[in-house]
Amino acid sequence: MPSLDLFFQPEIFLAWTSALKTVVIMGIVLTMVAYSVWAERKVSAFIQDRIGPNRVGWAGLIQPIADGVKLLLKENFVPAGVNKFFFSIAPSLAMVPAILVLAVLPFGSTLFGVPMVIANLDIGVLWVFAVSSLGVYGIVLAGWASNSKYPFLGGIRSSSQMISYELALGLSVIPVFMITGTLNLGEIVQYQVDNGWMVFPAWFSQGAGPLEITTDSGAMFGLSLEKTLLWIPMMISFVVFMIAMFAETNRVPFDLPEAEQELVGGYHTEYSSMRFALFFLGEYAAMIAGAGVIVTLFLGGWSLPFVPDGSQGWFWGLVNIGTFFAKVAAIIFFFLWVRWTLPRFRFDQLMKLGWYVFFEVALVNIFITAGILAYLKS
Amino acid sequence: MATVVQRPKLSLLERSYFPAVLGGLWITIKHFFKMMAGRTHVTMQYPEQKWDSAMPEWYRGAPTLVRDEHGRERCVACQLCEFICPPRAITIKPGELEADSKWAKVEKFPEKFDIDMIRCIYCGLCEEVCPEQAIFLRKDYSITGLTRAEMVHDKEKLYELGGVMNGLVHKWNEKK
Numbered sequence: 201m202p203s204l205d206l207f208f209q210p211e212i213f214l215a216w217t218s219a220l221k222t223v224v225i226m227g228i229v230l231t232m233v234a235y236s237v238w239a240e241r242k243v244s245a246f247i248q249d250r251i252g253p254n255r256v257g258w259a260g261l262i263q264p265i266a267d268g269v270k271l272l273l274k275e276n277f278v279p280a281g282v283n284k285f286f287f288s289i290a291p292s293l294a295m296v297p298a299i300l301v302l303a304v305l306p307f308g309s310t311l312f313g314v315p316m317v318i319a320n321l322d323i324g325v326l327w328v329f330a331v332s333s334l335g336v337y338g339i340v341l342a343g344w345a346s347n348s349k350y351p352f353l354g355g356i357r358s359s360s361q362m363i364s365y366e367l368a369l370g371l372s373v374i375p376v377f378m379i380t381g382t383l384n385l386g387e388i389v390q391y392q393v394d395n396g397w398m399v400f401p402a403w404f405s406q407g408a409g410p411l412e413i414t415t416d417s418g419a420m421f422g423l424s425l426e427k428t429l430l431w432i433p434m435m436i437s438f439v440v441f442m443i444a445m446f447a448e449t450n451r452v453p454f455d456l457p458e459a460e461q462e463l464v465g466g467y468h469t470e471y472s473s474m475r476f477a478l479f480f481l482g483e484y485a486a487m488i489a490g491a492g493v494i495v496t497l498f499l500g501g502w503s504l505p506f507v508p509d510g511s512q513g514w515f516w517g518l519v520n521i522g523t524f525f526a527k528v529a530a531i532i533f534f535f536l537w538v539r540w541t542l543p544r545f546r547f548d549q550l551m552k553l554g555w556y557v558f559f560e561v562a563l564v565n566i567f568i569t570a571g572i573l574a575y576l577k578s
Numbered sequence: 579m580a581t582v583v584q585r586p587k588l589s590l591l592e593r594s595y596f597p598a599v600l601g602g603l604w605i606t607i608k609h610f611f612k613m614m615a616g617r618t619h620v621t622m623q624y625p626e627q628k629w630d631s632a633m634p635e636w637y638r639g640a641p642t643l644v645r646d647e648h649g650r651e652r653c654v655a656c657q658l659c660e661f662i663c664p665p666r667a668i669t670i671k672p673g674e675l676e677a678d679s680k681w682a683k684v685e686k687f688p689e690k691f692d693i694d695m696i697r698c699i700y701c702g703l704c705e706e707v708c709p710e711q712a713i714f715l716r717k718d719y720s721i722t723g724l725t726r727a728e729m730v731h732d733k734e735k736l737y738e739l740g741g742v743m744n745g746l747v748h749k750w751n752e753k754k
């Protein structure tokens with residue numbers, strides 16, 4: 201059929217598969233955003249010996265929809281004296297970067313031969329850092345345009361918080377690239393498929409270790425000297441990156457721009473209705489994107505040990521996608537768990553941590569990795 | 579005299595926050611799983627479960643007017659409750675009983691008896707001051723309304739809430 205052939209010409213095929221992937225991923229992520237709000241309320245309730253939302257639907261499962269409808273129907277109030285242009289553009293600026301990050305995350309191996317990543321960029325990680333740090337503009341502009349002291353303080357805190365963690369965030373992942381030798385997120389995941397996850401490098405599909413155990417599928421389990429040595433800087437990287445990610449997504453213990461007890465909600469004090477909802481969604485979307493980056497860089501992305509990838513059939517492709525989102529959900533649970541455990545850091549403590557501790561640790565970690573790599577090569 | 583507070587000297591491990599953070603995470607996850615397993619004793623789920631059975635005898639809920647077992651309205655419109663009410667929630671308009679009425683010697687009855695439940699502070703002074711045992715604070719605590727007018731309990735509503743109360747003193751009994 202000539203009409204069908206048109207769909208399989210390379211450019212057109214790329215166009216419609218990308219559009220389809222974008223729509224599906226947006227759908228999945230926005231649903232996850234809604235349900236991570238529900239999860240936040242449920243987890244906080246359980247940790248505090250409460251029950252949490254249980255009115256709308258079974259165990260409150262329809263609560264996110266009710267919340268959304270409520271926010272849509274509320275009056276979109278614009279206070280007097282705000283800078284109208286920046287006031288209305290700021291919520292979108294908070295939401296959009298979080299979603300743009302998703303474009304480069306490999307959320308699965310392949311499905312029917314189509315790679316499960318929207319844009320397979322060779323500079324994927326740079327894109328992630330470049331775009332996700334734009335999210336701070338939304339907060340700063342909201343704080344400034346609101347013409348009110350508390351949002352203003354929130355905006356200032358956000359910008360000074362950013363310069364203290366962004367360095368550690370960037371430096372802490374450099375060891376990953378030194379080991380994998382690529383900036384492409386898909387290839388980083390493939391490296392972890394072959395050599396074990398960054399935080400738990402205990403299996404191989406190639407290479408050999410002294411403690412290896414060969415299974416029927418040809419995959420091997422064990423730790424070599426090389427793996428064990430590289431495990432140390434990887435764990436340091438992982439911890440620093442994770443903590444910096446808490447700051448990047450404005451989560452407790454680094455939620456200084458929001459700080460509802462001190463700043464009456466911080467940068468979104470003056471916002472209502474859908475504009476407030478966009479900030480809210482942006483925060484959770486950033487959390488999901490951040491969890492996705494952590495999973496991709498350190499937790500093996502879509503891979504599970506001894507589970508084949510999508511080239512073995514569409515079923516395994518779907519399993520890989522499910523694995524990725526399950527890992528993201530696990531990281532989000534950790535985010536929530538930490539939020540309802542730790543108190544907020546004081547402002548100077550955050551700056552001190554960022555500049556005196558994490559920056560140095562990340563920097564030294566690069567040299568440790570370089571030393572280990574040089575030792576292993578010689 | 580100035581008091582010098584000795585700050586505890588923290589070890590390097592303690593200053594790294596990690597032991598405290600991990601200890602905190604351990605505590606919260608214990609609570610989480612206890613709740614998941616249903617072993618946590620949670621608070622009363624209010625609209626489904628209510629206090630009513632556990633309510634003490636002396637509970638002070640909404641003020642109500644009561645009738646006795648003869649069906650007589652006990653209020654004689656003396657207005658003592660109106661005068662003592664600290665937030666001035668009570669408004670009484672006294673009226674005269676007909677001469678041929680069975681209770682004519684009581685002389686007065688409340689033509690209008692309003693209690694503004696937005697104002698009422700449930701102090702119970704009206705009950706305490708009433709010489710006729712006509713007004714009692716019963717156990718209704720969930721007084722709600724959509725308008726201010728709805729929150730004003732008129733005589734009909736007060737008798738509806740109060741109902742009949744047995745075993746009161748009958749000083750107006752004609753047989754006495």
